[in-house]
Amino acid sequence: MKEKTEDKTQELLGRVNNYLSFMRYKYSTQEKLMRLKIIDDYYKVIDTNATIEKCNSTIEFAEQLSSKLKLPLKVRGVFLYEGRHLKKYYRGKDLKLSTQNVVNSSFPLMLDHEDSKAGKVIGMVDRIEYDDSIKGIRWFGHVNNQTHALNILDGAISEVSATIFAQPDYDSDLGLIGTSLVYGELSLVRSAQCKGAYVEPDL
Numbered sequence: 001m002k003e004k005t006e007d008k009t010q011e012l013l014g015r016v017n018n019y020l021s022f023m024r025y026k027y028s029t030q031e032k033l034m035r036l037k038i039i040d041d042y043y044k045v046i047d048t049n050a051t052i053e054k055c056n057s058t059i060e061f062a063e064q065l066s067s068k069l070k071l072p073l074k075v076r077g078v079f080l081y082e083g084r085h086l087k088k089y090y091r092g093k094d095l096k097l098s099t100q101n102v103v104n105s106s107f108p109l110m111l112d113h114e115d116s117k118a119g120k121v122i123g124m125v126d127r128i129e130y131d132d133s134i135k136g137i138r139w140f141g142h143v144n145n146q147t148h149a150l151n152i153l154d155g156a157i158s159e160v161s162a163t164i165f166a167q168p169d170y171d172s173d174l175g176l177i178g179t180s181l182v183y184g185e186l187s188l189v190r191s192a193q194c195k196g197a198y199v200e201p202d203l
Helices: 002-049 092-099 146-154
Strands: 073-081 083-085 088-090 107-111 123-131 136-143 159-171 175-189 198-201
Touching: 073 123, 073 146, 073 159, 088 159, 092 123, 092 136, 092 175, 107 136, 123 175, 136 146, 146 175, 146 198
Parallel strands: 088 175, 107 175
Antiparallel strands: 073 136, 073 198, 083 088, 107 123, 123 136, 159 175, 159 198
16 A cells, blocks of 8 residues: 555656646746847847948049059150170160161060060060160150059059170170170069169150
8 A cells, every 4th residue: 555655656746747847848938939039129129220321432443543544655764774784794885876776676565574475565665765874775665554554653663674685795894795785675574683774654
């Protein structure tokens, strides 16, 4: 009899525990749903009262960034001075003679001496002249490429370097010199071998 009573008690306690567990789960779930509803209502109010801000921006094209740009861009500068550049010394009289050579009347304006790539041609050197006051060769040309024209206008690229074909000769005072100069191309570069060689807009 005692065992039956204990069994009944255990069964009853088990039912009570199950009931309490169910009720805890029920109210716990209801509490979570209530909290979610409060949060949801809060954001609905925020969305209703939120102000709308519009940010207008204008995309500027290359033509707008530099009002001076007009293709082809006329350019000028100096690309060779009397003196020793790398191994050879270039005398003023040889520089002057080179400007009178019809072969040097015009030649390509390029990038980084990549003269084997057609896509690296960005314009032309249209004429050159010797300036005795600076003992150097001034050049005048044009750039057809918009990007590099803008770089010149902005001063991002300001130096040039020439490919020079020269007949080697020897001078007792100067050593190895270059004569009969022919210019293969003139390149825009970050750092020129001939110090002071430059490009600028010819405005």
